[in-house]
Amino acid sequence: MVAMATSLELELPLLPFSLNEVDFAQVLVPSESKTLHLYEARYLGLLEESLMRKNKLFVHFVLDPIIIENSTEEASFAARNGCLVFIENVERLEVGALVSIRGIGRVKIVKFVQADPYLKGVVIPVQDRAPDSVSKLHPKVMQVKEALYSLNSLEIKLKAPKEAQLQTRIANSLMWTEKELPLDCNEAFFPSLAERVSFASLQPVSGSTESELLKLQQEKLRAMDLRDSFQRLDNSLEFVKDNISRVAAKLAIQSVEMQ
Known part of the structure; x- marks a missing residue:
């Protein structure tokens, strides 16, 4: 069972990542899928505990250097960009395991309760503020979705390496935003449709x-910090339009090279 202090708190394993300019994939956003190769004993222990839980959940977060002097202290400001994740698939390897995860929603780590053999802590949900007008959000959501469909249709025309996935990352995330989440915990941990769609554009092309x-x-960093769905949708739309322009330019070059 998942330990709960209140219905708006979850005690879960925590998987930390460092933030640097060498590895661009460390920040995980809601709707994003990611495959991890876990092989250290402590992280395999984290995996086993997560799999034993009813919902197969843990928390992916970015860790700037942090010292835990007292496991009951509240989390330092350096624990950032927490994202509740669901384990979608596990492939056992000779060394470790490949773990496919899906970002569900943002969370804040409010307390570390265990440091060894892996981190565990108490988290609370982080959602956007309630909009002044829900009716204004719907047209913006539709604009972003239409732009994402356009980007996806262009991206699948790009020549891709043989090992590339048949489905684009953007299409994968967008499809997920429209699904019902079959997880048994407080709805506050699940973002609204508008919030999910606003994050779906933040995938590599x-x-x-x-x-x-x-x-x-x-x-991604800017989107994780925002608490305004409309603003994030606006930012996402501009980001997708820029990607459409870049992919269209690459397609034009590809067309010339093939002649």
Whole structure:
């Protein structure tokens, strides 16, 4: 059973990642899928505990250097960008396991309760503020979804490496935003449709350069800090439009090279 102090708190294993400019994929946003190769004993222990739980949940977060002097203290400001994740699939390997996870919603770590052999803590949900007008959100959600469909249709025309996935990351995230979440915990941990769609655009496009991945990382950080769905949808729309322009340019070059 998942230990709860209140219905708005969950005690869960915590998986930390460092934030740097070398690895652009450390920040996980709601709706994003990611595959982790876990092989250290402590992280395999975290995996086993998560799998034993009814909902197969843990928390993915970014950790700037932090010292835990007292396991009952509240989390330091350096524990950032927490995202509740669901384990979608586990592939056992000779060394460790490949673990497919899905970002569900943002969380804040309010207390560390265990440091060894892996981190555990108490988290609370983080959601956007209630909008002044829900009716204004719907058209913006539709605009972002239409832009994402356009980007996806362009991206699948790009020549991709043989090992590339058949489905784009954006299409995968967008499909997930429209699903009902079959998890048994407080609804406050699940973002609204508008919030989920606003994050769905923050996925790498096939053939992204290092500078494009760095820009994506910056957009993810900005999106995780925002508490305004309308503003994030606005930002997402501009980000998708920029990606459409870049992919269209790459397709034009690809067309010339194939002649």
